[in-house]
Amino acid sequence: MKKLTTLLATALVGTTLTAGAYAQDTLALVISTLNNPFFVTMKEGAEQKAAELGYNLIVLDSQNDPAKELANVEDLNVRGAKVLLINPTDSDAVANAIRLANRAGLPVLTLDRAAGRGEVVSHIASDNVAGGKMAGDFIAEQLGHDANVIQLEGIAGTSAARERGQGFAQAVAEHGFSLMASQPADFDRTKGLNVMENLLTGNPGVQAVFAQNDEMALGAQRALQAANKKEVLIVGFDGTEDGIKAVQGGRLAATIAQQPDAIGAIAVEIADKVLKGETVADHIPVPLQVISQ
Structure with a gap:
């Protein structure tokens, strides 16, 4: 025993x-x-x-x-x-x-x-499709239609990544965004930083980034800051403590807040x-x- x-x-x-x-x-x-x-x-x-x-x-x-x-x-x-x-x-x-x-x-x-x-028996979750759409709608409210956007995706194979991407795709089509790139960063802050650094090389005209969670958004923010692109709008997802603090401090424009x-x-x-x-x-x-x- x-x-x-x-x-x-x-x-x-x-x-x-x-x-x-x-x-x-x-x-x-x-x-x-x-x-x-x-x-x-x-x-x-x-x-x-x-x-x-x-x-x-x-x-x-x-x-x-x-x-x-x-x-x-x-x-x-x-x-x-x-x-x-x-x-x-x-x-x-x-x-x-x-x-x-x-x-x-x-x-x-x-x-x-x-x-x-x-x-x-039951699935308890936020409406991730609606949340992805909300992120796109917020970007449109701030930048208008036809904005140049990048999406950082979560872990491939997760319903959260698929559904948030689906909702954001609806917003891209509705608002006429130019989706310059959409690439996984596995819901990870360090990967968000590295992927954003790589994507900036080929997409210097990006105006907004939608990251499918706050961790990737915070990584992207560091990459954009290092590249002196502080004007780029960043929207995260989850409403974590770190994400909300970053919004309050002006480092992120918004986060789609879940209630974990x-x-x-x-x-x-x-x-x-x-x-x-x-x-x-x-x-x-x-x-x-x-x-x-």
Whole structure:
């Protein structure tokens, strides 16, 4: 027992494992990465609501690795989890983990990123398509039609990247933007910096950048500042603490603010309903808003 407890503790993130974690009131949150402030906030929202409702919450970090994600889900049977809350590393690759949970009879809720396959009881997320469109509309309000824009995309294969890109594409068509380039930077700040530096070489006339999350937006901002292009409008997405501070400080023009804490909290509330046998919607939308100066 001592060996098992030690093993569990090494994989546990942000929570203390007790004997109660083997009881029926245990939920599991498998999260894509805790190296991103957005998902840290989501975890904290889930933890707060779980404590409020009297659940033990096991939090496991997949480190943006689908193989690690699958291993995390494989490990849940010995942890006594009754509902799986999962924020996928990849909307397609996560199908293996979800099917594993399905075979084990574990209800599955997806957070922020949808799953391409597998049986999911409910998906809790912002309307990413609407958010991408909101970003484009904001750029049009500031610069008018026919603006020269660049898009920094998130991780290929995630529903968030596809849907935010879809919404922004609608705005590009509606407002007659010239989309000079659209390239992945994997939702990462350093990659956002490097990709933006490379894109500036061939696109010096860019007027606005839409980054599909705040981390990439902040990386792009550093690249633009270094290139002495401070006049370029930058719009991020997520409404993270760093993103909002950058808007307030004038480094970003706006961020499309999600509520990651609300996504986490609502997911726990839905898990509670599932365990009580109540009917839940297959999609729970969480409101978005534009934050600008």
